[in-house]
Amino acid sequence: MLTLNVIGAGRVGQTLARLFHSADQFQIASVFTRTAATAQHASHFIGSGKAVHNLLELASADVCMLTVADDDIATISNLLLVKDMLKPRSIVFHCSGSKSSSILQPLRDAGHYVASFHPVRSFASPEVVVADFVDTYCGVEGDAEALAILVPAFEAIGARTFMLETEHKLRYHAASVFASNYLVTLMDIALKTYQAAGLSPEMAVALAQPLAKKTLENVFSSSTEDALTGPIKRGDLETVEKQLADLALWDQQAASLYQAFIDPTKAVANRVKRH
Known part of the structure; x- marks a missing residue:
């Protein structure tokens, strides 16, 4: 041995x-x-x-x-x-x-x-x-x-x-960071945002847990395109802009993260339309 x-x-x-x-x-x-x-x-x-x-x-x-x-x-x-x-x-x-x-x-x-x-x-x-x-x-x-x-x-x-592939090891690991580490960070921001809206920590968890769990289930049982819901998919960009402005008044870091997701989410929504 x-x-x-x-x-x-x-x-x-x-x-x-x-x-x-x-x-x-x-x-x-x-x-x-x-x-x-x-x-x-x-x-x-x-x-x-x-x-x-x-x-x-x-x-x-x-x-x-x-x-x-x-x-x-x-x-x-x-x-x-x-x-x-x-x-x-x-x-x-x-x-x-x-x-x-x-x-x-x-x-x-x-x-x-x-x-x-x-x-x-x-x-x-x-x-x-x-x-x-x-x-x-x-x-x-x-x-x-x-x-x-x-x-x-x-x-x-x-x-x-x-x-x-050896030359793509960094990119491969970045994908794992998105799927795991940054998902935790995203949930942390979501919970804090619920609380900033006046909800208790317990209620924030009660709302976020089933929403996040079902969304992930939909992603892996179907596709990211089919799992996408919300204002960007509906084309309600006025709501998106108002939410972004409101977040900026409360927490610039949360607003920056929200804004960073707008264009990638539009890209997913556009793939839905093409299908």
């Missing part, structure tokens, strides 16, 4: 390492975080691996999983190279959504195999994700030699892998 070092055992690292260990895909060698306490906690959660808080104490391993912050990937991978901490022809992969495997090019140039694997989901709670990871989509790209080992390992823990 191939050995795996987990470098940066936060929520993503802990989750994947525990799943790999439970499915007998890798033997966990070292579990690295920046402090002894967090490394020990991560190792305990994973159920295997030596807790390490000094990177130079990593055990030798066949595969290295970099689940560190995006800005640390290049630094950590270069340190592994400079300190000669990798076996010949090691596999090194990271789990960043926005960075491609090209950030590991120095390792590739040194004869190692590199890849990136991005699980398309929230990792708010490792315990929860471990329990329902099956059918999680994972965007992958990188060297064929790395993918030949990693794709079967990810599929063994229930992932649905799909190939990404």
Whole structure:
């Protein structure tokens, strides 16, 4: 069985390492975080691996999983190279959504195999994700030699892998930000706007929750064109302008966001008309 070092055992690292260990895909060698306490906690959660808080104490391993912050990937991978901490022809992969495997090019140039694997989901709670990871989509790209080992390992823990184009990794991740992170921000603004209209926080949630939930259901059961409702679809642009002016009196940030959505929403509405 191939050995795996987990470098940066936060929520993503802990989750994947525990799943790999439970499915007998890798033997966990070292579990690295920046402090002894967090490394020990991560190792305990994973159920295997030596807790390490000094990177130079990593055990030798066949595969290295970099689940560190995006800005640390290049630094950590270069340190592994400079300190000669990798076996010949090691596999090194990271789990960043926005960075491609090209950030590991120095390792590739040194004869190692590199890849990136991005699980398309929230990792708010490792315990929860471990329990329902099956059918999680994972965007992958990188060297064929790395993918030949990693794709079967990810599929063994229930992932649905799909190939990404390396040059479009940033754009792919931006789509995920729209679908997840910015959706949260949009709901935050909606709830605040309801409250600014004089409604209680509880009533704001009561109104926004079914509206947002049903809208998303309509998007994915049909299409964005069919799901669109409201003043722009009706061509009631006077209402839109009045709402924009009213929002500007209350909160310029909310008004700017509202305005930013006008033209893209008109584009969706125009597609409806053409159909």
